Structure formats: structure tokens, C-alpha cells
Amino acid sequence: MKALVFIVSRLYRDRSAFLGALIILALVVVALAAPLLVSHPDAAWAMNPQVRLRPPGGEFLFGTDRMGGDIYARVIYGARITLTIAVVAVGVSLLIGVPVGLVAGFYGHWLGEVLMRVSDIFLAVPQIVLAIAIALTLGPSIENVILALSLTYWPWFTRLVYAETQSLKNEVFIEAAMALGVPPWRIIVTHILPNVASPIIVRTSIGMGFTILTAAALGFLGLGAPPPAPEWGRMISESREHLPDAWWYALAPGLAIFLVVMGFNLLGDGLRDILDPRIRRAQHGRG
Amino acid sequence: MPLDERHAGDAAALLRVRGLARHFPIRNALGLRRGSVKALDDVSFDVRPGETLGVVGESGCGKSTLGKTLAGIHRPTAGSVLFEDAEIAPLQGAARRVVARRLQYVHQDPGASLDPRWTIRRSLHEPLIVHSGLSEAEREQRVRGILREVGLPPDRLDSYPHELSGGQQRRVGLARILTLQPRLVVLDEPTSGLDVSVQATVLKLFRSLQRQFNLTYIFISHDLAVVRMMCDRVAVMYLGRIVELGPTDAIFKDPRHPYTRSLLAAIPRIGGPRVTDGFVLEGEPPSPGKLPSGCRFRTRCPNAAPQCAEADPPGRTVAEGRVAACHFA
Amino acid sequence: MAAADILAVRDLAVAFASDAGLAQVLDRVNLTIRRGEVMGLVGESGCGKSTLARAVLGVLPENAARIGGGRVMFDGEDLLRIGPEEMSDRVRGRRITFIPQDPYGSFNPLFSVGDQVMEIMRWKSKRRPEGERGYPRARRAADRAEAIELLRQVQIPEPEAALSKLPHEFSGGQRQRLMIAMALLPQPDLIIADEPTTALDVTIQAQILRLLRKLVKGRGISVLFTTHDMGTAHEICDRITVLYAGQEMETAPVDAFFVRPAHQYTARLLDSLPNPDREIREIGGEIPRLIDPPQGCRFHPRCAAATDICRSQRPDERAVAAGHVVRCHHPHEGARHAA
């Protein structure tokens, strides 16, 4: 609790991190309140070929798409998809990556070696390439995008947690706990995990942004949520055929991606400054 | 016939260390083993109940390695450690952790041994949770008692380590270990980095706690003045070896090993003439990864003779209760 | 400032701004160094030794430090009135050089020792004409020869080869010798040495202290030597000033300092040194916070002899013997007897 108050108050002081937090808050609000923000519940899915490719203004705030769908409504509902993908994919990555990193980093024997080798393999190839392969293997759907992103993102957490755990392992207070006879699992859970929490939180925030970008790229390449899902990346991809005349087509979804990713990055940066143990340690000094 | 130190010893010893060694592998860029650092090499000594055994030596000579190996943080490469008449060197895992209760290691900066994210209370409860079946209330009572002993007000229980001063952190660190009521405590450079005035306070605390809890100390330090004041006996280490061991007074008055002599000569003596105007030990210790042949000290030794390059002198009893590892001691 | 003094710090006040407020790190500090003497500046951690040293060098952190007044008279000139460019060009490294505390971190690990030594010679050599930009070959050769000679004097084995080595190929003691050589190369009037032996072992420390003392004495260079180790101060200094919480307490010749301390604080400090012949004596209490320091004499909350005047008024300088000055309302008994 104390930590939370601390974070919030520090965030408030860091203008750009605060902006990031606001953007993300806005995203969450938009996602939750989507039905309240559009004229009727089906607005994001309705198709009226008669009014296709209308420029912004009047009835359609952001214009209409190639099927006559309301881009405004679609962008609003797209927030739900984006948020779901980001939260679930990063969440699953956390659930895989953190324990693996903890175990590999703390025990460090052959099991750790093997686990790290496996994650190295995942890191050796660009995430999007593997994600494309997996998404394609499983077929395009939101669930599969999430799965593809989770399967390819967890090594990032593993790497991070592994490195942090390894250096924490040499910290005096961990050594001291070992010397006190505290069992390893207890050390991992009560000492190491809370102490790697900060970098994990930072990574999570940045990872959200990164995941949203990758998910959008998959959508753009036609591997994301199938139509007519109002997925931002897909909307941008659709727009390409209609450029330059329908210049507005890609504008709103692109800006949405940009803002949201920026929000997560700003927040992540801010949290890094606030939570980074090095910075904190320097602030508190030796005594 | 010289007495073989390996098999003799004090029958009443609390801790009996024989031929203890700890080597660290040196790896090259590919992670392949290239050699090893003999941080601790064939070390033998006894610790009697209730005494304070000082361990001195230059940086990197293996003092901390000795302490950590005894405390089970490092696994010994070779040798035996009898603690309370039980062999603990080969123990591992849970069996070793049981011993931890009675044989504790205090890091150079006990403040650093506190998890920065935990309140003092939580840190103090932890060893009791692990080692005792006490209820929360009983633990709290024990913790408060100990806290009083180390001279900290109980309102500090809800603080975080960074909210305490260095001296206070050390007190908490000690309190944490004392909750387990250990017999033997290894104090690794317990005053380094402290100002003299704080150092005095801390040393005083060690003394009173020793009396109070009937503790036995292994007191590691590079500060000879402190060792002289605190310890009953002193072991002088050089490059992983104990080169001289004996009662403090005897060693300080009449050092037998040339290294001990040089070391003592280098300590400034306040109020007297400048020691540096007199004798100064030349050169620097070689790397523990590349030990010289024969006696390890011969590269800097003022008395080095050809035989020193050939044979590594074993520890010999040179006087009542005194051992030195020098051909000429 | 007497002609015999190379440096005279007068009423120097420095504060540091931090999140918690303004820390009064130096409170109207006075310090004098005579030509050719080694002046020790001792005191506990955080009392402001490094701050004072940095203030003299003019390298206080620009964003945090505020100079609240006073003068730093160096050879008749107030260094606080000299602009940063000129200070860097004309004074620092030329007339006042520096030996850092940490010989490991003070070398750039990526450049050879020779590069770093010659960088100093390039800009700070006595042979360099005012404002010269390039580095003519002739001067370089002469400078190099001089550097090698000095390395030999600080007992670096094979000095020529040493120049092409990287810092990490030297031991800590050797690096500190190199630092000493680098401080001597520009033939300065004053060397500021900030705890130059704390990172070293006793035997190495003894070597370094002896070497440093020999070299500066031979050249008549003054040294401001900060340390928190009384033994070290005893070894190297001619005179000692003790600092407590940003106030200087006492200045005395080295023998008088250890034998007849006049200030309550000095006496208590020396008492707390480990001594096998008697019980441990502590000072009691804690060092005050500098953000909200005690009024008057900053030592008064821990001083047994403190009276009301100590709580309200900072004592003036009071000479108890020749060259022995104390700032205490109730100087120590022993000192008074001796005086």
C-alpha cells in the first residue's frame, strides 16, 4: 500500500509518466465504456455499403471504411481487442517467464542452463517472425494472436528475471538469508520475487506497448483477429487499397496505436525512474 | 619431534577445522575452466568455547572465504569441520540449514543483510519462522527482548532498513542472528566502513553481547588495532593460508612469521614516530590464481632463502599454543 | 593571509540542495595551508572533507551545490572569483592538482595509461606556452621523457612499457602510484589528495604514504590530505584540521593534535580509537543531520561539557599554543594544561 502511494505520488510529479498513465487510463475507460460511447451497440460491426468511404465529418466522426462501417465506433471497440490482447499475452508471458527466470537464475545448474538455452533460441530470432509462424499455424484469431505473442514474449521476462535473480543471488541479504538457514523456495518467494518486482513491472508496461505493436503488425499482415473485428492493425491494412483518396481511413486507428503504445512506454519509463533499484539505492545511500 | 598440528588440538574445542580448502574455478571467455583460485588452502585451527579468535590479513587473502565456508555459504573443496563434535563439512541442504542456527555468519555490513523492502520486524521474525515453532506473539516477544539487548528502541520495528543509520542497521543485523541463539558467530569485518566513533560503539556492543549470550566469535578484520583489542587469539592469513596463530598478546609482542612482522610494522602508531620512516614491506601480494612455488610469502619476504622456493613450510608449533608456517620461525 | 600560506580558506559556506531540503554541508570553514606542508583534513564520514577539497578545486557539482560565501585564497588570489574556464585552464591541473580516493575508478579503462598521462602533459605541462592548441612533437617527446622519469620515481617497474599498458593491468597500489605521478607532473604548488589510501591494504598504504611524503617534501609542494583514518593522518601530516559536521573544530601540529587535543570533540574522537590498554570509549549520540543542523557549535548535542553558549553561538578561533587553534567554548583540560 505504502509502495503504491509512493508510486502514484511520484508519478504525479513526473509529467510524462503521468501523461502515460492518463493515456492508459483513458484506454481502459474507453474499452470498458465502449457501448456508451457509440450511437448504437452494433455500430462497430454494422455495414452499409451505400455509405462506404465517407470522409470524416457529420454523421461519421472519423469517416467510414470500405464496408461503410463507422471508423469512430470501430476504433472505440478496437480498444477492447487491443487491451485484451496486451493484458492476456503479457500476463501469460509473465506466468511462464517469471517462474522460469527465477528457477534458472537461482539454481543455475543444468536445469537453469537448459531453460536459458531454450529462451535464447526464442530470442535469437525476431519475435514477429516466430509470432507470424505460430499465428499462421494456428489460424488467425484473437486467441491465437495472444498465444503466439505469449509463446514468443515470455523469454524476455525470463531473461530479465534471470539476470536480476543472478545478481540478487549475490546480494548480501540473500546470502544472509541462506546463512540463516532459510530454505531456497522461501528465499525465492519472499526475498527475490518482491525484489525483482520493480523491473518486472517496468518490463510489463513496456511489454504491453511492444505487444500491442506486434499484435497490430500481425493484424496488419492479416494474421490477427478475423474480420469484421474492429482491429486497429487490420483497419490500417485495409486502408492501403484506398489511398490516397481515403486518407482518413488509417488515421484514427494508427493514432490510436501510437497513443496507446506511447502511453505504456511513457509509463514504463516513468516507473523505471521511480522503481529502478539502482536509482533507489543511490537515493538512500548506505545508511 | 615437531607436533603434527593436524591431529592434535584442544579437546574442548567448539569448532575444529582440519585441512579446510576452498577453490574457485577460473573460467575463460568460453566458460571453460582454466585454473583455480585457491582462496583457502589447507587451513587448520580450533576455536574454544567463549573465546574470540581474530583472523587478519590483507585484502583477498581468504578471510571472508574462510568465514563463509564455515557458515555453509560456500561448500568446502576439501577438509573437515567439526562443530560441537559433529562433522558438518559434507552436509548440504536441509541438514546444513539446521546447523545454521548455531553457527552464524555476520556480513561485513549487517545492514546490507536486511532485505531493503522488509520492515525490521519482518526481518527479525524470519529466522524464528524458519527455525522455531513459536507463535506470532511469542516471536514478537523474543524479538522485542533481543532488540532491547542490542540497544534499539522497539519503535524501530516498523522502519525500513534505509531509515536507520549505519550503526543501527548493524544492531538490527546482530539482533537478527541472536534471535536464533547461536553458539558461534563469524563476524566478517564488522567495523569496516565505520567511523571511529561508531566503531567504538559497535565493538562495545559485541563485547556485551558475548557476555550476555555466551557467544564464541571468529572475528575477521584487517584492522590490527581492533583485533588486538577484541581477540583472545589471532590467526594471520596470507594468500589462503594461516601463516601464524597464537594468543594475541604474544603475537603482537613477538611476531614469529616475517609477514606478521611486516604487517605489524605497517600499522601507524599514534603518538610515536612515523612507522613509514622505518621499515616498509615492499611489493604486493601475488594473485591467488598464480601462487609462487614453495612459501607463498617468499616473493616479498625480507628473509627469503633458496629453500623457501622449494618447500612450502607447514604450520609448526613454535611456542606454547603458537603455530607459525615459516622455515625460520 | 600570510605570505607563508599557499592556501587560505576563509568562512567558506557550502550547501547542497536535495529533495529533502538544503543541507548546510560547510559552515563558515577556515583552513590554512602553509607552503611545503602536508595539511591533514580529518573527520568522520559526511563531515564535508571532500566538499571542501572540491570547493578548492572548483569542481563542486554545478546543479546541486550552492556556495554561501567566503573566500578561497590561493597564492593571493580568490579562486571563487575566477571564472570556470580560467579555473580549469590556468589553475586546475597546473597549480593545484588532485589525487583521487579511488585509483580503480579514476582511470578510464579504455585508454592506455600513457594516453591518460600524456593528456595531462599535453594541457598542463610547464613547457606548454599559454593557449597552445596542438601538441608539437618536440614538446611531446620532452614531456614523455619527464613522465617516464617520474614513473620511475614512483617505482613503477619498466616505466616505458607501463605507458602502453591498460589501467586494469596494474594493481591498486601501482595505480595509486601512477595517480601520484600524474599529480606531480605539472609541478603544482598544491596537491589535493582526497583519502588516497583508503582503498588500499595496510602494507601498501604504508608504501604509498612514505613515497608521497618523500616526493612532496623533496619538491616543496603543499598537500591537502583528507582522511578519516587517524593513523594515516599521523603518518603523513605536518598539521591537522579536524572537521565535524561541516565546521572545523581544531587545527594543530600533528604531535599536539594527538597528544594534547584541545577540542572536546577531538579528545573524544581520539578516545574512541581502539586501545588494548583500556576499555572502549564511545562518543555517544549521533552525527547531526545537515539539513537542520544544531545551532552554535554543531557538536554540542553530544558534548558533555556543553553549556548554553555552545547551543547558541559558534565559538571563535582561539589559539592554545603556537599553530594550535581551537574553536571551542570549553577547550579540553589537557590542552589547557599544556598551553
Added chain:
Amino acid sequence: PSPADAKGRFVFANESEYDTLDPHTVWDVGRVAVRLNLYDGLMRWQNNPPVLEHWLAESHTLSPDGGTYTFKLRKNAKFHDGTPVTAKDVVYSMERILALGKGAASQFKKVIEPGAAKALDAHTVEFKLKVPTQVFLWLTTEIHVVNSALVQKNEKDKDWGQAWLSKNVAGSGAFKLKQFDPAIGFVAERFPAHFKGWGAKYLDEIEFRAVKEVNTRVLGTIKGDFHGAGGYMTTDQLNKMKESGNVNILEEESMRIMLFFLHNQRAPLNDVNVRRAINYAFDYDGFNKNILGGLVQRNPTPVPGNLWGAPKDVGYSYDLDKAKAELAKAAAKIDRPLEIVFLSGFSQSEQAATLMQNGLQKVGIQSKVVGNPWPTVVDKVQKPDTAPDIVVYWISAYYADPHNWIGEMYHSGQWGTFKAASFYKNAKVDELLDKAMKSTVQAERAKHYEEAARIVTNDAAGVWIYNTKWYGPYRKEVKGISFSPIGSAQEMRTAWVE
């Protein structure tokens, strides 16, 4: 200076890559320029409506039992290296097609076996078919004759010269290869000795380039980087080119129909009322007129409207009430979301699928849209178990006979190919289609096909959307373009630049 500036040089921006030059391993529109310009077949489709003309063959005869075709070759045809085109080259080419098993081979294999082609003399070839069928004659357009001596010289490990022919040409076509890069395209120069001879005006050099991005093709054609551009274009894009004043848009009836295949064997789509309901639920005008801007022609039956054999006055229109009425009549219950598959990467197919979903939604049928790449679709539609409920794509003109469409799509003997993804089975239709194939009289055949098409349409075996109109943007200075639905006007022999 733009590459198109040179007189007598024609640059075409193709939508897909020329990743191979081998005429026997592909059978598609994307790489048709290679086959039509660098190679010659025994026969060739010309004009619109397409007519099968003799090409390397001078004439042909069919044995009375309809099982043996004998082709007489022209004597004046020469390969690019000057050697004459002979019967053994034809035999080699036939064997090669069958051996490689790619491109049109799957069709050939249904009618002819390896070793069935014989050179009777230097200029006479005989093909003995497995079964008497006319399909073979239509397929002879794909027997692109390669210079057998040259290819054999470049064979490696008995690969029929595959590696070599993918990058080189051993043909007799009107143009001779000059330069080729699989990632870029090819350049070919006029082959003066081509057997067809040349008119007064002709092109000296042709360049076919892969320019995948439609906007680049549009802008490049306007600017004059290209003389012509391929691929589907929207009304906006066509208009823009027209408005530039530099480009003519040629307009032709084509024979590529788009349809939804409904899985006739799987519940609830095995219920004719459900299938009819689906037919009523698609907004044909919205799609054809609004989304495609009227660039296509409504085609309500499984035969292209501009081909003989297509019935008139049948088919469905967008009518949600009728759809609901049909659903009410249906015996089957729709208790699961239907799967609508489109071809990923093809936005028209995607839009059709979403519009279908939208319509179904309105009549209360739940569905989900899934994109699959073409190979996946081909794989899935082979078996009734894996075939999707609904899938949308095109059936192009591989040859201009109703058999290409209704014959291969709705005869139950055709199950297992991508054209028969509906798994439709109707004994009457099978019988009619068989009769049509046996007959050689077009009027009679037309009657059978019409009747079959009526039944299939009435059974709502699929949802037929449109027949493509072909729009060819060409620079105004380009003349003499000749169009055939099979080949999309990429045969450049008759064209010139003014």
C-alpha cells in the same frame, strides 16, 4: 528518362512475381505473359468470346471413337535458336508436363498417360487418350513446346531441365528472352522469325515487371513508367487513371466468376431451405455496385453469363424477408455458428465474406469469418470432413467451356478438387453433365448445361455473385492490344506503341 520512353518498347506492371519461367510448372494468370509471349502451344485461345485456334499445329484430326488426336505441325515454326519445331519436341513437352506433375498436369493426367504421345513423323504427333474426351483439345493450349535438344542438354539429375528452365527459355514464342530476374521480371526482344509473321507495326522489346503494390501500378501508369498494368483495381483507381488523360481503360467481358461454396453435405447446409436463405441474405448490389463500384456483372448461376450454356432468368436477389421465410421452412436447425472462409490476402474475398456474415446476422444466422491462405484452402476442400461450411473464391477460365465451371464444380465425380468444394450431389445433374461431355454438338451441349445450371441454382448449391469484367489500363499510345479471357490481354504479338 523513363524506361517507357524508348520507342518500340513496352513495359507492363504485373501484380505478381515471375519467379519461374518454366511454362510447364504453372498454370495461372499471374505468369501467363511468359507462356503467351515466349512460348507457343499447339493451340491457342484467341479473342473474346474465346475461340480455340490452331497455333503450332496446323490442323488436327480426331479418331471416330474420340480417343485419338492427331496434330499436324506447321513447317515454318522455329525455336529461338533457329532449330525447327518438330514432333519430338511436342512429345518431349507432353512427357515433361506429365513427369513434373505441376501446372496443368493434374488435368492432363485425367485424360492421358505418359508414353501416350507419339511422333508419327517429323511434323505429326498422335495422342492416345485414356478416355475419349474433348477436354484434351482445350488443354493442348498448355502444351507449350520446348526445344527438347536444348533442354536435354541442360538437364541435371534427370530433372527434366527444371532448374535450368526456371531461369531460361527454350521456346519458339514471338519474343525472345533477354534478361530475367525472379524478383524483378523479364525483358524479351522481338523474335523476327516467329512463324506467325509480323504486321507493319510491332514492339521491339517487352518488359514484364512485378509491381505488387496497386498504387504504384496506378501512379506509374499515369506517369508513363508503365504502358499497362495488371491486377484488380477499384473504380477510384480506374477513374483516376482515366482522368489523367494518358490512359485508356479497355473493358471486356471476362469469365471469372466469384461465388460462395456451400458445404452441401454438412448440416445445416444440407438443407436446401437453409441454402436458399443464405442466397437471399447476401447483398449482391451492395457488393457489386457499391463496394466494387459496378466493375463486375451480376452472375446468378454457375456458368459465366457471357458464355453459352448459361441459363437466363434464374437466381436469387437480396431479400431478407424471403430469407427468413426459407429459414422458417427449413427442417434443419442452425445450432452453431457457420464458418465463412475467405482467402487471406485477397481483400475482395474478405469483403464478400464479411458482407455475407453481416447478411446472415440480419436473418439470425451466426457465423464467424476466417481467413486462410490459398494452400490451406486447397488442402481443406479436398475432403468433406475438413471443407469449410462456406468458402468464397473465384473460378477462372482455364478453358472456355462450361465444363470448366459447372462441369468441374457440380459433378459428384469431381469431389476432391478445389472447384468442387460444395460436395454437391444430384444424380440428374451428373447425368446431364455426362451427356454434355459426350456430345460434340454445341447447341445440344448448351441445352444440357442450361438445364443442369437451373437445377443447381434451384438447389442453391452455392451463392454465385458476379462475373468479372476485365478492365485493362493501357497508355493511350499503346495500340493493338488483343484480349482473350484466357490470357488477359498479355499476348503482345499484335501490339505496338505509337
Added chain:
Amino acid sequence: MPTVAGLVAIVFVVSHIIPSDPAALVAGEAATPEQIAAVRKKLGFDQPMHVQLGAYFWKLMQGDMGNSLFTTRPVWDDLSGRLPATIELTLAAMAVSTLVGVPLGVVAALRRNTWLDHAVRVITVGGLAVASFWLAILLQLLFSMELGWAPLNARLQGFPPPAVTGLLTIDALIAGNLGVLGKALAHLALPTITLAVPGLATLVRFTRAGVLDVLQSGFVQYQRAMGIPWRVIVWKYVLRNALVSTVTQIGLLFGILLAGAVVVETVFDWPGIGNYAFNAIFSSDYNAIVGFTLWAGTVFILVNLLVDLAHSAIDPREARS
């Protein structure tokens, strides 16, 4: 190398469970099920996965990556033919990121908390947040469609100068063909910018942080205390130290760029291996997918070896140990 082998194994397995049938593709559009089955047998697709994998490794060791099922040519040829395009694009992007990013990072660190620093920060935060495909479209809209300054996409219209290095710009220079050089550069411009933006942002951040870090270090303090001119300290000493971590970052950057290439090459229709990989994936072209991954992995590892070399050029400690 074990990493590459593991990588190949993973991708091999993943790509081989794609539920579409490449045999169908190979057999042709109108193939019968029997024909497809025959093709499947011929290509070994009927074997268990580990047998296929073993066979693949066996052939790989003989330098054979198999044939692309789609283009029918050896995957090796396909990839090596397209690699120069990717290399040219990635190198260009890397050059832009480095040449712009590093100085920008240094300046931002030196002018910390000034308007310049803030401006740079906005650029970097934005650069990391923008989706490359969207940026590509914006650039195309503005520079190609609106202003007509740069071509919309592709590597070059028409045929390239005779290949020496395979890098069009260099080849054009060698051939002395300035016209082609100009065109090649024009085509290169937009994809390069698109690809460079995130890398540039990353480099700026790292350089800035690195320089700030080094400025704190003891040797900078020491040199300042010794009165060495500030410009000498910064541009000679600090920069080199900051570059040590930046160089690692440049190595990692290559991975980012390679990943970006899949998308950017697709958007700009750049005939490189990223584009090839994308098409291969869409046509379930196993050998091509695995081949690409192998190449990408190997190139990535090679680049990191190069980075290590660069490291020892900057950091002499490495060279001597």
C-alpha cells in the same frame, strides 16, 4: 551454433504443423487426392516429424536447404538472391540510426533537461511508439502520393546495374551509373526511414543514458579535477566509453531491424528475405520458412560476433585478455 540448431528445430516443427498441405500446392491447382498423396510421399511429408527433421539436418550439413516448394528453386538460391536487398536496406537503416542517433544521444545528454533534450525525448518516445506499417503509409501518402518525391515502393524500377556486391547503390557507383544510383537511393529512402525510426530511438536513448552514466564516473571527475578541457573529456574519453554499451545495442538493433524488415519489406514490396519469408509463410513453404529462420538466426549471430569484434576495437581490455 547450438542456438541456431535449436532455432531450426523449433521453426521446423512449428512450420510443419501448419494445417495446410504444401503437397497440394506442389501438385498443382487441380490435382487429385492420389496425386497429392504421391507428392507428399515423394517429399517425405508422410514420415514422422523427427525423421523429417533428421533428414533436414542431414541435408543441411551438406549445404542443401531443400527447394522452395513455391518457387521450386533451391531455398539457398532464393535467399542468397534476396539477401543483398535486405542487407542494403538494413545497413542503410543501421547507418541512419547510428549516424543520427548517436550524436543526438550525446548532445541530449550534454544538454540535459534543456529544450533540446526534451525535443529529443519526444522524438524517441514517439519513434518507439509508432507502428512501422503506419509510419510507412504516412510517408508514402506524403512523399509519394502527395509530393511525388520518392517512389511508392520496390527496390528499383527495371533492371539493376551488373551485380558486384548486390547492393544497388554500391553497384551503381561501381558501374558509374549515376542515374541508377539516384533512383536506387530514391527507392531506398522511405523504407530506410521507416525501418530506422525505432532503431534510432533506441540508440538515442542508450547513448544518452550511457553518456550520462559515464559523465558520473570517477575518471571524468578526475579529469575535470585535473583541468582537462571539457570538450576533450567529452568527445575523446566519454564518447568511447558510452559507445561500448551502444555497440552492443547496435548488435541488438540488427535483430530489431531484421524483424522490422519482415513488415517493412512487405509494405514497401522490397524484394528481400523478409518479404520472401512473409510470402513463404503464406504459402506454407516449409523449406523456405526454415531456411529463412536459419539465415536470420545465423546472420544475427554473425552480427553479434562482429559486434564483439567492434567491442574489442573500442575496448582494448577485451583484445588483451
